[in-house]
Amino acid sequence: MPKIERLTTALTAKDRYALIEVLMDVVEGGGAISFLPPLTEGEAGAFWDKALADLAHRSILVARDDAGRIQGSVQVIPAPMPNQPHRADIAKLLVHRDARRKGLGRALMIAAEAETKALGRSLLTLDTRRGDAAEALYRSLGYTESGIIPRYAKNADGSFHDTVIFYKEI
DSSP states (O other), X not given: OOEEEEOOSOOOHHHHHHHHHHHHHHXXXXXXXXXXXXXXXXXXXXXXXXXXXXXXXXXXXEEEOTTSOEEEEEEEXXXXXTTOTXXXXXXXXXXXXXXXXXXXXXXXXXXXXXXXXXXXXXXXXEEEETTSHHXXXXXXXXOEEEEEEEEEEEOTTSOEEEXXXXXXXX
């Protein structure tokens, strides 16, 4: 079973680089996570530096392998608006291609739900590219589809894909 932990501001250079590698691998593998290939190490590093600088407003959970190396991550971002004190978004569920089909994505999502509860939130929302493996994962975890937005984002080949919006009350 993977070890899941919440990142703090004390991040080692090795862990930062592992996060960069995971992000670059997911993008190179065609993941629909806002970036298009080729994603440079500098671009991936800038993304993580910005996310890590915002730990007061988001939780970043990571999955480590038996050797302690980060193989995946997910973010829980509480809604900042006063009329949404009960809601949070799931963002950037990432699992390195070498670590897939081992339960890391599921373990990260279960930990994200626990983190959401710990933050006093009871509604999670997320989106994913229609037809991706993540769609089946979210359904298996009890997320409810609320709709599909056609042509939501661009794929690496220039075509557009639909996104599926999900929610779960926890």
